Amino acid sequence: MCQKKFDAVAQRRLPELIAFTSSSVHFIDCVNLEYDVVIIGGAFSGAATALVLKRKRPQTRVLIIEKAAEFDRKVGESTTEVSSCYMTRILGLTHYLGHHQLAKQGLRLWFSNWPDQPFDDCVEVGSRYQSRLSGFQVDRAKLDSHMLELAVQTGCHLWRPSKVVDCELNNGKGQRVNAVVDRSDLSATCRWIVDATGRAAMLARKLGHLRPNNDHPINAVWARFTGVKEWDSYEWRERFPDYANRCRTSREWATNHLFGRGWWVWIIPLHGGDVSAGIVYDNRIFKFPEGPSLGQRLHKHILRNPIGREIFGTAHVIEGDVHALSMLPYHSEKVCGDGWAAVGDAAGFIDPLYSPGLDFCSYTSYYVADLLAGSLAGEDV
Template sequence: MATIPKSCDVLVIGGGPAGSSAATHLAQAGIDVVLLERSVFPRNQVGESLIPHIWKFTDMTGVSEKIGQEGFIAKAGGITVWNDKVHQIQFSDFGYTRPGMHVERDIFDAILLQHAVSCGARVFNEVAVKNAGFSDKQWPEIFYTDKRGHSNYDGVIQCRYVIDASGHSSFLANQFKVRQTISSEMNFLSLWGYFEGSLFVGVDRRSHPPEALATVKPVTFVMSFEDGWLWHIVLRGKTSVGLVVPTERTKGMDKQQREVFFKQTCARLPYLDKLLEPAKFIEGSLQFRPDYSYYSDTICGENYYCIGDAAAFVDPIFSHGVQNALYNAAAATLAIKESLKNEKHRLRYSQLCESRMQQFYGFSRALALGDFGSNGVNPDLVKNLMKSLPPLELELILVASEMTNRSENFRQMAKEAGVLGKFEESFFGRESERMGMLAL
């Protein structure tokens, strides 16, 4: 069993897409990086719909080919039925030459983590970080429990910089007590499970049996219902179905009652009932995530960076999570590389990184949560980002913002930033041509 070193330049907590990509960027720059991950990979994870934006980041770390070789399902775009209106987006209409994907996250995340190892990062699975000590006088100290081979050994590692990529557990934000949950009507939880034999929604707006995946490109299907929404994502051999509902909806329910609620809701909702008609629920597959959208006012400091879900989580209605994680990994490691070269400016680099990352989270929150996402969002940062986006990417997002009724705040910011352009008159733009009914 490899020995965990006593010190390193950068210590990464967590081996999800954020942590593994950060470790890869650093190792490729010849920086001594250690990553501690508490679970054994492949490990269970939700978040299976990936938008094509991820490729520019996987190209940067050189892992795109390995992802391509795995043969994940390529998706053409998304269809939403929101308040009974049908909207469709195809990535190819916006100049994307590479597809989005539906991925089994346990496999996808393992590819990224293995790539970090092959690039020289020292990765230790089954090692859980317990505490982080910061002081002005010495490097940060990270205290961990090594559970490898059924051991339970406590240790400490010193590092110059800490990257917290611990995902939903937001290790540092919780230790610093700066993590805030978005209250109000946007306080959701998610219940999701897996089905075998479900029909899938094709880019042709029709439903198809799983065998047709060889010939028809699927889309991610999203639908609003009452005060929540659902996703339907076809994978290889199974389909992920998730319900996002206000927290109070399942209040007081135990595991069994939640499962009954989930199955009954899936069976009664239009479109979804048809898609799941021939399908069988995979028993034991139901999972749930309370404590939905959250953020922290401070995510970077002189010697720490919180990235991915460790920094913030936005209702995943637009499948932004993994893209944000990869973006943050690139931004934080750029700041750390510069800081290692020029230590006296390290505070400045961390402040620059903080404002870039908050800009992205603010953008996602304004898009996915509308007015409710404005808690803690700096509108000027978001408007500047809108102004700097390539035209087709901006157009895709403006069209996407029409797909739900969530984006009022986003549209207002786009208007104030002066980027609405032709959408100001007719917001639906080219997407209006696609509105119509689904034949499921």
């Protein structure tokens, strides 16, 4: 946008561009639209990249462009020891995670041979005692919002909600991002563009690098439930004493998995009492049940399993919180070039089994932040 048109918009509408976070309002000098780094996407990967970069090089001028006015809850709710270490030891989120999310007690795997098998006859694989390296069960909407707020507090500018219209990549000569902010067309120039758009993979699609993994055709359907029974209740200790005595830690805080031929189900507790449950299945082997709605179909499948039937017998799907994705795995053949880089799911995704999603976000956000800090400091990267 030319300066004359920009000044006209500014005078007509707002003296300053307003960027909103979940808890505060920040004002951005709308005359200065030149940045060192523009990050497209303000959820975990984008916010973590910004946060690490600003800590490594505080003078870096960073703009985050986030399309959503509010984050929604998404998959990627369970962490491994890798992403937990990144969040606590690198990002410094120990206090936040301890007070606003749940500590995780590892993985538990459940197997059955037939639908009517008694619950206490099913096979359980999991730790007897507490995990030595704790992970977390996270509500991603809350975590993403907190991360973005931290990034803004370090001095990052934020356009939100804002729709990116186009990116102009010119290698080392400078990049340009065109966006719509508050119904006005704005442009920002920068040395580096970071794609943190998740599965949208904006730059991989634009540059022709995106490749689906057709050899691993898995799909996912997930929802949040209320009324899910407790794994460690007194009632269950009375009904299944052998089951209770086998485990000295809390099954409730683990990521519990149900397995069948061509499918598996995750069961993840969330802070506040809701439970996330979802199925991942190979459509060459397994056919997802029919039904009037995705949520009911998912619930129907879970109830066919002897463990699921006990846990979800009185549960209810939270309406409006049901989601589905097809052809989950993909990758970008190139994740970094002169003037651009991709982080998190914008670089690729394989499979949600064992909860590796935030691991990829952790590795890529730290690496890219380190790369950009070195480049902006004049290093040959």
